[in-house]
Amino acid sequence: MNSLVYLRRMIINQKPARLDYTKGSVTKSIYYERAGFEGSHNEVAQKLREVFEADSVNVVTSTDFNPLTNKRVFAPQAISSALAGYTFNAEMRASLLSFTMRLPPLIVRLYPMQRYAFQDNSAYMKMHMQYQHNGSFRMQSYVSQAENTRDEIVRLRVMMATYILGLIAPMNAPRNEDHQVTQSMLQRNAPQSRKRKTSILSRIIDRIRGL
Amino acid sequence: MTEEKQIVKLVITGPVNAGKTTMVQNLSDSQIAATDVAATDQVSQLKAMTTVGLDFGILKIDDSLEMHLFGTPGQARFNFMWKILSKGAIGAIFLVDSTSDESMLEMKKMFEYFSEHVDLPVVVGATKQDLPGAKSPDEIAALLELGDTMVIPVDARVKEGSKMLALTLLGNALVEAQAGEEEFDDDDYDYDELF
Numbered sequence: 001m002n003s004l005v006y007l008r009r010m011i012i013n014q015k016p017a018r019l020d021y022t023k024g025s026v027t028k029s030i031y032y033e034r035a036g037f038e039g040s041h042n043e044v045a046q047k048l049r050e051v052f053e054a055d056s057v058n059v060v061t062s063t064d065f066n067p068l069t070n071k072r073v074f075a076p077q078a079i080s081s082a083l084a085g086y087t088f089n090a091e092m093r094a095s096l097l098s099f100t101m102r103l104p105p106l107i108v109r110l111y112p113m114q115r116y117a118f119q120d121n122s123a124y125m126k127m128h129m130q131y132q133h134n135g136s137f138r139m140q141s142y143v144s145q146a147e148n149t150r151d152e153i154v155r156l157r158v159m160m161a162t163y164i165l166g167l168i169a170p171m172n173a174p175r176n177e178d179h180q181v182t183q184s185m186l187q188r189n190a191p192q193s194r195k196r197k198t199s200i201l202s203r204i205i206d207r208i209r210g211l
Numbered sequence: 212m213t214e215e216k217q218i219v220k221l222v223i224t225g226p227v228n229a230g231k232t233t234m235v236q237n238l239s240d241s242q243i244a245a246t247d248v249a250a251t252d253q254v255s256q257l258k259a260m261t262t263v264g265l266d267f268g269i270l271k272i273d274d275s276l277e278m279h280l281f282g283t284p285g286q287a288r289f290n291f292m293w294k295i296l297s298k299g300a301i302g303a304i305f306l307v308d309s310t311s312d313e314s315m316l317e318m319k320k321m322f323e324y325f326s327e328h329v330d331l332p333v334v335v336g337a338t339k340q341d342l343p344g345a346k347s348p349d350e351i352a353a354l355l356e357l358g359d360t361m362v363i364p365v366d367a368r369v370k371e372g373s374k375m376l377a378l379t380l381l382g383n384a385l386v387e388a389q390a391g392e393e394e395f396d397d398d399d400y401d402y403d404e405l406f
Contacts, residue, residue: 005405012390102405109386110334110361110379112352132378169389170406194388200219200276201301201385207272208238208377211370 001099003057007048007164010059011075017061021054031065036072041081044073048082052160053092076111079164080118083157096156097143103159106137109167123158135209136171217276221377222296222331223266224283225306226317230338230367232266234306235282237373239268287320293329302332302380306367307355309337309345319355326358332384336365336376 003021010017016033030047031038039047051057073081088096108131114121131137139159146152162168221238223231266282281296283289297303305322308314325333335357337348346354348362363379366372389406 099405104406107382107385107389109383110363111383112359112361114349115352115359131382132375166390167386169386172389197301198385198388200217201381201388203272203276204219204270204278204301205378205381205385207270207278208374208381211238211240211270211374 001095003051003054004099004160004163006057006059007051008166011164012166013061015061016065017059018065019051020058020060021051022056023050023054031067032075033072036074037078038067038069038072040069040071041073041077044078045081045084048078049086052082052086053088074116076113076116076118076165079161080113080116083161084117084119086157087153088156093152093156096159100139100143100156100159103139103163103168103170105171106139106168107131107171108137108162109169111165111167113161118161120154120158120161123154124162127158127162135205137168139168218299219276219278220296220298220300221278221280221380222283222300222303223280223306224303224321225336226308226311226314226321227286228311229306229308229314230336231282231306234304234336234367234373234376235266235268235280237367237370238377239270239280241269241271287317287324290321290324290328293325297329297331300331302334302384303329304376304380305333305335306338306365307335307351308339309351309364310339310342315346315351315354322355322357322360332380332387333360334376334380334383335360335362336367336372337362338365338367340364341366 006019010019010032014034016031018029018031020027020029022028028047028050030044030051037044037048108128110128113124118124127137127142130142143152143155143159146155223234225231265284266280268280268282270278270280272278278301283292283296303325305318305325307318322335335351335355337346337351339345348364351357352360352362361379361383363376365376
């Protein structure tokens with residue numbers, strides 16, 4: 001499932017990139033930039049489904065691309081469309097379950113996916129509620145609690161959407177770093193500053209949960 | 212030498228009579244400083260007392276960290292205060308009265324200013340959802356043109372509701388911050404690393 005990793009990094013990076021993917025002997029590409037994936041709604045959804053099932057994937061980041069069209073599909077909309085009614089065979093299911101097993105304890109971001117017609121929004125809401133209730137989220141438990149095959153498909157689609165769009169992240173922030181907050185600290189982009197920020201946020205979340 | 216305590220801010224704002232003062236109280240563990248006075252303008256039709264300065268509360272996080280909660284006056288004419296409040300802030304919670312058209316109008320002005328001038332994680336809490344005529348969170352999001360900002364129904368009078376809203380804001384900010392740590396170069400496309 002390296003295609004999920006590549007898609008996530010493309011989207012989080014927000015930089016122009018081209019994703020080349022191969023299925024069988026056919027290689028195709030999809031172009032991405034901050035405004036979204038290049039192409040019409042249907043084209044992008046179809047290509048993303050092909051990316052999910054690709055044998056190999058490669059990403060090239062560059063600002064030198066010459067897009068064929070001005071049409072862009074915003075990432076949440078594109079992923080929602082690609083996953084609408086998406087089902088998979090036994091091999092794909094096995095890959096997705098294997099991928100799920102590798103995910104660490106997670107934090108979950110609440111994002112208005114319903115505004116992008118995400119069909120599995122209610123399952124996503126339940127996922128966020130589980131996170132809110134427990135303070136961390138185990139994707140493995142969430143998927144294994146599926147009541148039937150259809151429910152498992154829905155939960156795996158939610159896993160795919162939240163992972164690709166960066167709505168889940170590992171719960172591994174350092175909690176007790178000694179440092180001094182300055183006014184600019186929370187606004188700087190240096191990695192060290194972000195680590196400090198995640199430490200502060202984690203400590204505040206723990207405290208508020210205990211109120 | 213004594214270690215200096217770290218202080219971060221959480222801003223709770225929104226139009227008049229949406230529940231900001233109550234939320235600051237719910238999330239603070241120290242005595243709140245409220246600057247309520249008798250309302251004299253149109254606000255007097257909504258409630259007897261209104262906040263003219265800042266509601267202020269402190270939540271001690273641990274021995275070296277405090278969160279200061281600021282409840283800001285609910286009129287757009289106080290927007291200028293954002294410049295000061297946003298420094299060192301970790302996020303902002305907007306509260307809006309779901310039943311009031313005036314509240315929506317005021318909120319729209321406030322949020323437009325916020326979007327243009329302030330770069331902070333934000334969530335919107337839609338209060339009074341249990342009252343007749345309350346607009347749904349999706350209606351509010353569309354009416355106020357909130358973009359990707361999450362609108363969450365909340366009962367500001369209940370402590371659990373205040374906690375839930377704050378935890379949603381902070382959880383979102385944490386995911387964003389964590390994702391921000393995932394910067395990589397072309398060579399880093401190693402799919403064994405999931406994050």
